[in-house]
Amino acid sequence: MFNWKRFGMVAGISLTLVAAGCGSSEDEGTESNGDSNGDEAASEMNYGEEMGYEITGIEAGAGVVSSAEDAVEEYENLSGWEVSTSSSGAMAAALGEAIENEEPIVVTGWTPHWKFAKYDLxxxxxxxxxxxxxxxxxxxxxxxxxxxxxxxxxxxxxxxWEAADMEEVMLEISDGASPEEAAQNWISNNQDKVDAWTEGTEEVDGTEVELVLVNWDSEIASTNVVAEVMKEQGFEVTITPLDNGPMWESVAAGEADGMVAAWLPGTHGDQYEQNKDKLEDLGANLEGAKIGLVVPEYMDVDSIEDLEAAE
Incomplete structure (x- = not known):
């Protein structure tokens, strides 16, 4: 049987943020009206030009990336824009760098994610x-x-569990804790929830279980929490990171036991349709997730339609 583990997650490529300085200067010796000049500056600001008309994406094939590519086609004002693909880690790094320098950036985003707890987005x-x-x-x-x-x-x-639970684990990992450590800390503080997950089960002696995931911060958090709970019950758990397609195919082919990382109906909709007859759907483990285009709060745009087409 073909071994999908060979398709393990490729390290995120470095992402170069294209940015040109933007500033406005007042004519020397002229007393200005703060309100009118502020409105004029906002109306003349072209964030797209500063960003090279680029949306910073994650892995190619991810649903949020496909939707961003669809948005470029659907919105006339995104004419000339492109969606760059890399990895969730590279996207987060680019976002953090832009925020540190107060530069404009548009990223493919999703909730739950630690970036919403760390930044004003x-x-x-x-x-x-x-x-x-x-x-x-x-x-x-x-x-x-x-x-x-x-x-x-x-x-x-x-x-x-809930989005706040996942974000708590994600934020601790982003602050430097290992995924295993962050998972163990969350388990220690939420034993009532863990007891509900293990209710009606028996401890085992070294039964092997393989869980697969796409290497997104959200799924690193959830998969490690489940893995640590299963280890406490006596399981020997292997966690294997894969790209989107191989993650689904490995479960459908029976090479992996399961995953807690299926975003539906949009993000993994294509993979689900291709594999749904060969795996078992156990239902939602988290409600209220969301995907879309995300910007820092300091950017003076509220809608995709506020962005300007490439000149």
């Missing part, structure tokens, strides 16, 4: 609804898992 309104509505993060397992490993199946089936 906002989603751009999407009048054409290219990015869709609310999403769920679902748990998918291979067919036959319930018969082969009923206790692992039950934990995965009962795993459920």
């Amino acid at each position: 906002k989603y751009l309104e999407d009048p054409k609804e290219v990015f869709g509505g609310e999403e769920q993060i679902k748990t998918m397992v291979r067919q036959g898992l319930e018969d082969d490993k009923p206790n692992a199946y039950k934990i995965l089936d009962q795993f459920n």
Whole structure:
């Protein structure tokens, strides 16, 4: 059987932020009216030109990237824009650098994500609804898992938490903790939730379980929390990072036991349609997820339609 692990996540490529300095100067010796000049500066500001008409994306093939590419086609004012792809880590690094320098940037974003706890950000309104509505993060397992490993199946089936829980783990990891350490800390502080996930299960002695994920901050957090809970129940857990397609295909092919990283209906919609008959959907483990274009709060734009076409 083909081994999908060979398709493990490629390290995010470095992302160069194209930026040109933007400033306004007042004519020397002329007393200015602060309000009128401020309005004029805002009206003349072209963020797109400063950013090289580039949306900073994550991995090629991710649903939020595909939606951003659709947005470039759907919105006339995004004519001449491009979506650059790299990795979620590279996107976050570019965002942090832009914010540190108070420069404009548009990124493909999603919630839950630690960046909303760390930075003052906002989603751009999407009048054409290219990015869709609310999403769920679902748990998918291979067919036959319930018969082969009923206790692992039950934990995965009962795993459920909220965006604030995930963001707490993500933020601790972004601040320097290892994923295992952050997961263990969250478990220690939320034993009541963990008890609900393990209710009705029995401890095992070294039963092997493999969980796969796409290497997004959100899924690193959730997968490590589930893995640490399963380890406490006696499982030997392997976590394998993969690209979007191979993640789904490995579960569908029975090479991996499951994942808690399925964003639906939009982000992983294509992968779900291709593989849904060969895996088992255990339902949502998190409600109220969202994707879209995200900018720092200091940018004077509120909608995708506020951005200007390339000249």
